[in-house]
Amino acid sequence: MPATPAPALSVLDLVGVRAGQSSAQAIAASLDLVSLADDLGYRRYWFAEHHNMPAVASTTPPVLIAAAASRTSRIRVGSGGVMLPNHSPLVVAEQFAALEAIAPGRIDLGLGRAPGSDPVITQLLRMSGTTSDVERFPEHINDILRLVAPDGASIRFTSGGTYDVRATPAATTTPEVWLLGSSDYSAQLAASLGLPYVFANHFSGAGLERALQLYRTQFQPSATLDAPRTFVTANVIAAETAEEAEQRALPQLRMMARLRSNMPLTPLESVEQSIAGADDFDGLAASVMQTTRATWFVGTGASVAAELTEFAARHGVDEIMISPVAGSFDAEPLDAATGRRQTLELLAAATRG
Numbered sequence: 001m002p003a004t005p006a007p008a009l010s011v012l013d014l015v016g017v018r019a020g021q022s023s024a025q026a027i028a029a030s031l032d033l034v035s036l037a038d039d040l041g042y043r044r045y046w047f048a049e050h051h052n053m054p055a056v057a058s059t060t061p062p063v064l065i066a067a068a069a070s071r072t073s074r075i076r077v078g079s080g081g082v083m084l085p086n087h088s089p090l091v092v093a094e095q096f097a098a099l100e101a102i103a104p105g106r107i108d109l110g111l112g113r114a115p116g117s118d119p120v121i122t123q124l125l126r127m128s129g130t131t132s133d134v135e136r137f138p139e140h141i142n143d144i145l146r147l148v149a150p151d152g153a154s155i156r157f158t159s160g161g162t163y164d165v166r167a168t169p170a171a172t173t174t175p176e177v178w179l180l181g182s183s184d185y186s187a188q189l190a191a192s193l194g195l196p197y198v199f200a201n202h203f204s205g206a207g208l209e210r211a212l213q214l215y216r217t218q219f220q221p222s223a224t225l226d227a228p229r230t231f232v233t234a235n236v237i238a239a240e241t242a243e244e245a246e247q248r249a250l251p252q253l254r255m256m257a258r259l260r261s262n263m264p265l266t267p268l269e270s271v272e273q274s275i276a277g278a279d280d281f282d283g284l285a286a287s288v289m290q291t292t293r294a295t296w297f298v299g300t301g302a303s304v305a306a307e308l309t310e311f312a313a314r315h316g317v318d319e320i321m322i323s324p325v326a327g328s329f330d331a332e333p334l335d336a337a338t339g340r341r342q343t344l345e346l347l348a349a350a351t352r353g
Contacts, residue, residue, distance in 0.1 A: 007308060007320045009348070010045065010046070010231070013030050013033065013046070015030045015056065015057040015064070016337075017057050018328055021267065028336075030064070031067055032335075037075055038071075043075070044077065044108055044321070045075055045077050046110060047061040047064040048079075049082055053265060054266055055267050055268045061081070062082075065099055076108050076176075079108065080180065082109065084113060084140055085113055089140040090143075097147075097171055107176070113181070148171065150172065181199065181211075187214040190215055193222065194225050199233070202321075205295045232311065232321070234320055234323065235322075236347070238299065239299075239339070240346075242298075247275070250274035250327060251270065251273075252325040254269060254285075254289065255269075260292075261288055263285065272329065301349060306350075326342065326343050
């Protein structure tokens with residue numbers, strides 16, 4: 001039997017911040033990583049949107065996308081995603097129309113409806129009022145689709161007449177819009193709108209199969225897309241040895257345990273700090289780490305590549321977007337992401353082989 005083809009690989013980046021690292025150093029490390037992904041042949045590179053978290057510097061995807069676009073020539077760059085209820089649809093459309101003008105044919109606009117932070121930050125982000133109404137999420141997606149199109153949108157007044165609005169004066173291409181989510185709702189909405197869809201498996205693996213089934217069976221062709229299009233995300237760490245990979249998993253696993261156990265959040269620990277603090281967690285936090293680790297892909301380049309190929313085949317996708325969550329050792333430079341670079345390099349070599 002012929003071998004199962006390896007999936008195309010893409011990258012999701014939260015711009016992790018480790019202990020002792022500045023935001024400038026964390027962003028420099030991520031921009032180095034996007035250049036590497038471009039050189040290695042990865043398909044796309046997306047930045048997430050999270051707010052007021054000590055271990056995450058990806059607060060403004062459009063800014064990071066612009067910086068990434070200026071440092072790359074081939075790879076698609078985009079958001080994974082913009083949390084639309086936090087923003088005016090017109091502002092999002094203008095930002096991504098400008099990005100599309102900067103890098104024509106390379107911009108992805110991934111949209112989600114989660115807040116991306118705690119209730120206090122959510123209130124601060126949504127001070128603009130009704131434009132941030134989460135219940136109008138489907139309406140705002142349609143607004144963006146019309147605004148970024150070359151012909152723009154027309155506002156019709158009840159008293160008669162129209163007012164034309166364009167996200168940019170003279171668009172020749174448009175960003176590719178994706179809908180993101182981790183629930184049946186997002187899958188069904190993407191299907192009804194005829195948009196490509198990504199389930200946030202890296203954050204919440206529960207419900208993946210059902211969401212993909214709902215999306216595929218309920219999909220309605222649109223002017224944007226004539227058939228379902230989707231891929232799968234995954235947390236991934238590859239290293240020279242399985243032991244090193246497991247060690248590099250510890251900082252992110254401990255951060256997830258803090259998040260899901262309502263413990264105070266901190267910058268990402270180094271591997272050494274994580275090992276030294278192994279006895280600090282109670283049974284709940286330890287259980288969260290164990291459950292979380294079970295859904296990750298951790299090992300050597302060859303073993304992880306084989307697991308990702310099987311994972312892609314099982315879910316009927318030809319692309320996997322990896323979130324490279326490898327932690328750092330104390331001696332590794334603060335302006336680089338040595339473990340994450342290694343993950344991208346080893347996986348690229350293994351899938352080519």
